[in-house]
Amino acid sequence: MSWQYVLELIQNILISQTGVPHMTWGHGVMLLIALFFLYLAVGKGFEPLLLLPIGFGIFLVNFPIVPLMGLNAEGHPNLIEYFYQYGVASEIIPCVIFLGLGAMTDFGPLIANPKMLIIGAGAQLGVFVTYVGVLFFGFTLKEAASVGIIGGADGPTTIYLTAKLAPHLLGANALAAYSYMAMVPLIQPPIMRLMTTPEQRRIKMRQLRPVSAREKLLFPLIGCALIVLLIPMVAPLMGMFMFGNFMRESMMVKRLSDTAQNSLMNIVTIFLGLSVGATMQAEVFLNWKPLLIFGFGLLDFVVCTFGGILTVHIMNVFLKEKINPLIGSAGVSAVPMSARVSHVEGLKADPNNWLMMHAMAPNLAGVIGSAAAAGMMIAMFQ
């Protein structure tokens, strides 16, 4: 064995079996992005339940030649590819998350004041405005729809629609959606103040009527039937959402309801975050589209907030009992963050004006509205 041979062997090992020579500037940039999101999650507490696994997913897959995504030599999916294929690409995880969300949701405020559903529809304005906006920037129709839904401020819906229409944008869309959801307390108040007068912010709303347990129990059945009948494409999301809610309101399957809300939700969240993060490999992610997505995502949130408040102003023209326009901003889903923002802004205008329960109604309507918008988009491209 000559020294030459030993050197060649070492060289071969270094080149083919270690990642060091394969590192590119792209990997470096992505690792920095991963660290940035991990910092936001851990250091700043921005949506840590999602941003932490997403950040770690980005971190993991941006080392060269790691067998995590794609197929191995035998043609089998690698570890995170398995999570992605079976969880996200198959659209299972977003639906399971909707099951958990349904089990967590109390529809009481919405049932007591169904007019708030209109605010949930109005707050989808940004979804459609962004859809047109990104088309001007060269996005395809399907990509535009998946970017537009970010403004719905509903993570699982965004992931569900993107996985269906533009899976290559999944990482950017999910990150934009969750980042801006965490920033709702910063994005919304200036728009809310801009679009309302101090008098309007002080409008006091009548206390909501009590909703009986039977009414709450029947809501998921009636709601699901109507929505699924009108937009069949939304059945996977809405069906799971209402099933979770039915379990909760039946009060007969507390164990199942608890599991859906807690253990199951936590398990799928881990796999969802990791898989979504893992789609953001340097070679896929580093182009001009994610930049645009983050820019338009912000615009989307702004227009959705605007749309919700504008809808309240229009409704107030026709209503005898006026609605406080601050709750219009809660029409973007971001449950319960945006409702809390409405409440806090209301308290600033009048310390005795408690808007929380009123704002929860358009907030829940926003969940239904964004899912309906997603269903419409899916139907459009069938």
Add this chain to the structure above:
Amino acid sequence: MRLKQLYIWTMVTALLLAAYSSVWAAFGEDIEKPKPVFTQEGTDWVSELIPRGKSTPIRIRFNVDGGLLSKPSDIDFTDANRPNINWKNYRSGFFLLDIIPSTPGGEVTLNLSSNYFTSATDIWGFTERKNNTWGTIGIKTKSVKDEPTAISSVIRDGSVLDEDGTADGKIQIIIGPRDSFWGYAIGTLIIRFFGVFLVLSILMIGMLLSGKVFISIEKNKKEATPTSPPSAAPVKEEPEVYEAEPVPVEEIPADVAAAIGLGIHLYTNGGRNLRLPDAGMKAAAAVGLALHLEKTSGTE
């Protein structure tokens, strides 16, 4: 908060930069280019493809009257060399068709039919060779309910549409079924936005109606709840008298006493902003807080 503001401004800058970059990325790359598969059915040729902006395949049937159609093929935008054409308007792509008319210089009728076509679908091809100008080739559309929309056009051997431009008994044409991209994008957008309103409005009406039913049920239930039954001769009962058992001062546990003390302390020092109308309520608030603290051991 400053970090969040920085993040938002970064995104706004990114949007502006991206707006600039979109100049070079005008209309993006064609990642949804249709890949048709052609099969023969009798004398007809059928193309199966997934058009741009759709997830499911469609079928386009090609048929010629007064001639013989060879196997069609799809043709790339660049190959077709139509620099002034926006390929986004041609969602099912461009087709190259070879037709042999029954007589040199003769006319054939080209028929295209598909469920994907609408009454607004047009067929475009050459209208002028010198400047590579494209336009409608002059079509007739036939829409019959439950049947694919049929489009037909008369093509003459050697006409401007014919690639060789000579009446030699062979017609080769490049055409594309055209639907306005922006017309579709904006039209469907408006329909779907109002669709969301419509769906939620229907749900709202359903909920308002069911809410009324439930309110009346609850009301009836309350009215039907039996009150004390009337009796012929009301018996005057002696009210039971409960005497509060005196609580020996020495039996108050130390932790309860501490909790009450803490409650009063919190009220007098930490609860300055509480505005209670009278001394009785103040004392009640203090004792209530103390009992709460005692019950929860101060964990809530």
